[in-house]
Amino acid sequence: MACKFALVCAPTLLQGVASTKARASPSSKSRDLSQLSSLGHFLKGSSATLGLTKVKDGCEKIQHYGAKKDDTGTKDEPSEDICLDRIKEILVLVRAQYEEAEKVLKEFYEAKPEPVRSE
Numbered sequence: 001m002a003c004k005f006a007l008v009c010a011p012t013l014l015q016g017v018a019s020t021k022a023r024a025s026p027s028s029k030s031r032d033l034s035q036l037s038s039l040g041h042f043l044k045g046s047s048a049t050l051g052l053t054k055v056k057d058g059c060e061k062i063q064h065y066g067a068k069k070d071d072t073g074t075k076d077e078p079s080e081d082i083c084l085d086r087i088k089e090i091l092v093l094v095r096a097q098y099e100e101a102e103k104v105l106k107e108f109y110e111a112k113p114e115p116v117r118s119e
Contacts, residue, residue, distance in 0.1 A: 009050055016043045033083055037066025040087075043094075052101045058094035062087050 016039060040062030047055035064073040065083040077083055 009046055012046060016046065031080075031084055033066045033068060033080060035066070036087055037063050040064075040066050047098075050101070050105065052098065054097045055094055055101060058090050058097065061090050062094070065090070 019039065040059050044056050044059035044063055047053075047059055060073075061071045064071055065077065065086045067073070068077050068080070068083055069075060070077050071086070
């Protein structure tokens with residue numbers, strides 16, 4: 001059951017990363033930091049559920065920058081442009097880390113046989 005859950009959750013996480021990247025793009029009309037913070041929070045939870053610590057840490061930074069804080073969430077960052085730039089930088093890393101983790105997850109879950117169910 002956990003295997004199937006992770007395989008369903010993983011594509012949702014990648015879609016969220018792509019959506020966040022699109023919303024942070026300079027060409028995007030919707031550069032809403034509050035929305036990016038919410039997406040970062042959602043992605044942080046999804047990646048934590050899958051045990052993707054590096055991805056989770058990056059998503060947490062997106063959450064903080066979306067809230068106009070530094071990467072630790074402790075100091076205010078008044079410049080929206082700086083926050084958006086940092087989010088874009090972090091998204092490049094998060095996507096690469098996710099793609100690496102996705103390969104490992106697929107190999108792991110495909111190698112595991114389905115549990116035998118007793119009826």
